Amino acid sequence: MPTLLHLDSSADLTNSRSRTLSARFAEEWRAAGADHTVRYRDLHRRQLPHLADAALHWPERLRPDDANPPADAVTLQNELIDELTAADALVIGLGLYNYSMPSTLKAWIDHIHVPAVTAPFDVEVQxxxxxxxxxxxxxxxxxxxxxxxxxxxxxxxxLKIILGEALGMDVDAVTISRTLAGRVPALAAEAERGKQEFDAALERVTELARRYAHKE
Ligand SMILES: Cc1cc2nc3c(=O)[nH]c(=O)nc-3n(C[C@H](O)[C@H](O)[C@H](O)COP(=O)(O)O)c2cc1C
Structure with missing residues (x-):
């Protein structure tokens, strides 16, 4: 049963472009067949804690002898890694926040990127x-x-480095810009191009969802 893991992280619950685009992707994935399932995680509505302890960046056998990460943090990390590795495909929606990723998404990355578990280290596991x-x-x-x-x-x-290089996934990126054209006077002249970028992105995510879904 092909499973898509669909993550959203925008803090905008009414007008988010990334939520609209990732939802379009998931809709097209589902349209590929009744067996195509979606596991959805909204990282803004159900926020993860920050990584509780640096020791969690490593599997137990590689942690310092005195490491003692909280048991509930270990359980959560295992749950997130199991959810990821059970997926056949991944889509992540995000807004650019202070030139970086939303901290809610960063918290997810900090939990799932574990050398020797999801990325190669002393063993070639990926x-x-x-x-x-x-x-x-x-x-x-x-x-x-x-x-x-x-x-x-x-x-x-x-994100390309973590997913592509560390986790070894086949990564595509769809970016849109100018979404503040309607609000920031200095960007007002960019509104039409912003709309064109969004429309092109809708087509592109639809096409990619079909490609991902039929890869199975
Ligand atoms: C906390 C915060 C920080 C932001 N920082 C940036 C930024 O550094 N650069 C930028 O171009 N836009 C920035 N924006 C605007 C968002 O990137 C833009 O509204 C984007 O469309 C958000 O994604 P969404 O439409 O999926 O919610 C910021 C918005 C918020 C809420």
Whole structure:
């Protein structure tokens, strides 16, 4: 039974572009067949705690002798890792927050990226290797190539490294920008392009969902 793990992290519960795009993706995944299931986790509505103890970055056998992470934190981490590794595909929606990822999503990353468990270390373990992952990043301002802010999105590149390099997943990224054009006077002239980017992103996530769903 092909399972999609669908994560949202935008703190906007009424007008979020990334939520709209990730929902479109999940809808198309479900449309691939009754056996295509979706496991949904809203990281903003049901926030995870920060990583309780640095020892949790390692499996038990690699932790310092005096490590004693709280048992409930270990249980939560195992639950999150099991949920991830049970998935055949992953879609993550996020807004760019202070040039980085929402802290709710970062908390999830800190729990699931564990060397020798989800990423290679002294053993070549990589349970997510080759599985597809889509990162959908919605950004308020302009980050076009050739502009002074072209490299200011530090969320999408970090997620690509974690999911693609560490976890070995096949990563795609869909980014939109200019979403603050209706609110920030200096961006007002960008509104039409922002709408075009959003419409193109809707088509792209639909196409990617079909591709991911039929990979099974
Ligand atoms: C806390 C916070 C920080 C933000 N920081 C940035 C930023 O650094 N750069 C930017 O372009 N937009 C920033 N924005 C705007 C969001 O990226 C933009 O509204 C985006 O569309 C949010 O995603 P969403 O539409 O899925 O909610 C910020 C918004 C919030 C709420």
């Amino acid at each position: 349970p997510m290797a080759g599985k597809p992952a889509l990162i959908i990043t919605s950004r308020g301002a302009v980050y076009d190539v050739g502009t002074p802010t072209a490299d200011w999105d530090h969320a999408t590149p970090a």
